[in-house]
Every structure is written in C-alpha cells, then in structure tokens.
Amino acid sequence: MPTDLRPDVPHPARMYDYYLGGKDNFPADRAAAEKVLALSPLVRISALANRAFLGRAVHHLAAAGIRQFIDIGTGIPTAGNTHEVAQRVHPDARVVYLDNDPIVLVHSRALLSGTTPESTAVVQADLRDPAAILRTPEVRALLDSGRPVGLLLFAVLHFIDDQDDPHGIVRTLVDALPAGSRLALSHATGDFTAPADAAKGPAVYRNASAQLTMRSREQVLRFFDGLELAEPGLVTAPLWRPDQPAQPTDAEVAFWAGVGHKP
Template identity: 80%
Template sequence: MTDYQEIGRDWLVGGEGDEARPPTDLRPEIPHPARMYDYYLGGKDNFPADRAAAEKVLAISPLVRISAVANRAFLGRAVRQLATEGIRQFVDVGTGIPSAGNTHEIAQAVNPDARVVYLDNDPIVLVHGRALLSGTAAGSTSVVQADLRDPAAILAAPEVRRALDSGEPVGLLLVAVLHFVDEERDPYGIVRTLVDALPAGSRLVLSHGTLDFTPDVDASRGPAVYRSATAQLTMRSRAQVLRFFDGLDLAEPGLVTAPLWRPDGPEQSTDSQVGIWAGVGEKR
C-alpha cells in the first residue's frame, strides 16, 4: 500500500505549473468512501478502518462489490462511447482513487488530444495526481481539489477554465458520487448548475446507488455505516435518479442498471439486480 503519510507531506493537486499545496491530514482512522470503494474494487489503497467499514456493508449486501465493479465498467464504456462520438474534453467529478482504466486513459486511447480534468475533495485522491498526469500531451490531464457541493466554485476554478474550450461539448462525469450528496444540499440544483454551464452537445454521464432491488434489506443499515465515515450516503430510487436527467435527451438504452448500459459482453444473471442506476444524457 502507498505510504500516504509520507507522500502527504508533498502532494500535487493540479496540472503542469500548479504549485504544491501544504500537507494534509489523511485521517486514516476514519473510514472514507473513496478508500472503501477502492477496497470493493480489490485495490490496496485503503486503511484498516476503511476495510472494516466496507466489510460491514458487504455483510448487509454482498452485491455491493459486484455493483462497484459494474459501475467502474460502466464508466469505461461511457467514456469510450463519448470519445468515439467526438467528445474531446471531460470533467470527472468525484473521481475516486485511480485504478486501471482511468478516464484520461480511455478517452486518449480514442482521441490522443482529449483533455481531462479530475476534481475531488479527497486528499488521498489528490496524492495520486502525479500518476494521473501522464496524458499523451502536456497539460492534457489535470487534477483539481474541488467539492461537488459547490458547483459555482468548480465552474470558476482557474484550472477548469484553462483546460476546457468553452466552445466545445464536454463530457461531465458524475459517476457514483451524487449518493454522497443529501437532499439538504440540493443535488438536483447542483447538477442543473453544472449542466446549464455546458455548451450544447455536452453529455452527462451519471450513475447512482439504489436500494430498489434489495427490498428486504433495512434501508438504514448501509447508510448507517457511512455515517461513521467522512461522507454520508443517500440512496435513491429510479424515479429520483431519472430527475437528474430532466431537460436532457437520454441516450439508448435509457436509465438502466450499470451492467445493462451498452454491455460489451453477455448478460449475467445478476445484471438486472445490480444496485446502480446508470445513464447518459445529451444537452440540446
């Protein structure tokens, strides 16, 4: 596992030319959703507290790990599809800890000049900035400290404004992040603010956790585990997730479970029960 306590003394949060920020407290004793997600995916960038919390969630629903893997695969397929359709710039909000098949790797494999901005408020994600800054062109990939709950700050961030061409469509990725925004923070307003700022032809790639397929599970048990972590968890129904696409044209096959969004392999028996709704919408 990476020695975060050591790296944390000198971590990079931006692209070429950005300054190193001061050290930060990684709080390894408190479970963090990004590190728990890394554990679900089989990663090693997590601490004992993260693993213990993740195991509690898995004890409630073993499908959580399957859902995490399916969500990651959805991200890859969606980015590849958008890049194939000519989208050359991406904003990935709440990217999480890097693992194989990052957004910039997929997009630049299709369009070598694709530009990707990662935004996250997790210091461990930011520690990995150097690894992400390996795009095919200088400055094509940047990592910025930002919080989804402050969309105005995201839009005003110099790194974002510098990296993106305001005249070209953008792929906005909100993948498995909105379930960490509760109703008091107005998640629908956040998405609306971000989408309204994008040019026509832009796409919203969104996935969201749900309990629609686990009616026998106490709806409070999973979120209760996350209440001891650094972020809360708010699961939403298909109808609630669909609202995030209001005003957008949903691409085929619509809002479906993550494995069923344009799969590149045969359907599995659990695909229709994976607790992640996923879809892609286009702004006209």
C-alpha cells in the same frame, strides 16, 4: 504540508477501492467495507459494474466526438481512468479531474505525474459549489467553452445530501455547458433491497468521512431533466450497452446508470 490520511476513520473512496480489489486502503476502511459487504453479495458486484460502466460511457462519449471532460468526484485512481479511455480514442482529449478530498487528490496527482499539463489537470473542488467549479482556473484554461463537454458524475451524487440540492447542482453544471455536451452519471440505489435492509448500508457510512444517500430510479431520472437519454435509457450499470455476456444479477446491481445529451 503533508496530507492527514486519517487512517482510523473509514473513507468512502478507500472503501470503494477495497470493493474493487485495490490496495489503497487501511484496516478501518476494510472493516467498514466488510460490514457493507456482509449486507449483500451484490455490493462488490455493483462496484465492479459501476467501474466498468465508466469505461463504456467515456468510450461512448469519445466516439461521439467529445474531446474534453469534467470528471467530478473521481475517487482513488485505478485501471481504466477517464483520460486513459478517452485518449485511446482521441489522443488530444483533455480531462479535468475534480474532487474535494485531499486524500483522493494525493493519489490522483501521483497517477498523473507523467501526463502533460495541456491534457490533464487535478483540482480540489466541492461538487456542492458548482459555480465555483465552473470558475476554476484549470477548468477555464483546459477546456474550450465553445465545444461540447462530457460531464462525468460517477458514484458521487449519492454523497450529496438532499439538503444540498443535488438536482440543482447538476442543473447548474449542465446549463453552463454548450449544446452537444453529454452528462454521464451513476448513482447508488436501494430499489432492489427490502426497506429495512436498505437503511443498513447508509448506517455504516455514518461513521465514515462522507454520508450515503441512496435514491430511487425516479429520483435519479430527474438528473436528466431537459436532456435526451441515450439508449437504453436509465438502467442498472451492467445493462448500459454491455460488452460482456449477461449475468443473472445484472438487473439487481445497486447502481442506476445513464447518459444524457444536451440538445
């Protein structure tokens, strides 16, 4: 059955694709994205910084010996996807992509059509049901439960409402992973915006297919409870082990980012 792309409804993954300069978006997505961009010039800078953080974090995990990854809330694929970064370090690295959105899944499966099923899989699953994710046949088949796992939650937790207990969700997932596993995540924040302005971005997303809940540094730091934070700790995305010269906006990018190690 064909997937209903609902082009008349702004879609967060397509809006993010637009922020990154992609082409997988519709007029409704671009119109909503432009409303967000009008609020601050840092929106696009933040999206690009978050994507760059993904590449550095996955490379860091692979260099530390992680060869299997669970990437939840993948978004529309673009250059430098998790399996591409990880397999440059370990050609045998395995990645399971999970997303609850059929639109994202269509794009992801098209991207992975040339990869081998032994190394990558794309699965429809909802982050709000972590126990179901852990029971997913593809996760159980592709990943070795006795070896460390890289759990990736890039720019997805801010689409989980407080009533759905995002901290409990992360705790359930991390508790199921073996010692030596890593958690890498990024999360949108309004810490660098005046309170009146910080509410405007989420207001735009109320008309989209998913809502936005920005969180403070203290709230994001709680996701790493029980884990050892890798240096330099929880920082804005471009300040996490940067590989580019510093920019004046680095400390105000609206994404907290960090990597934690499960002892």
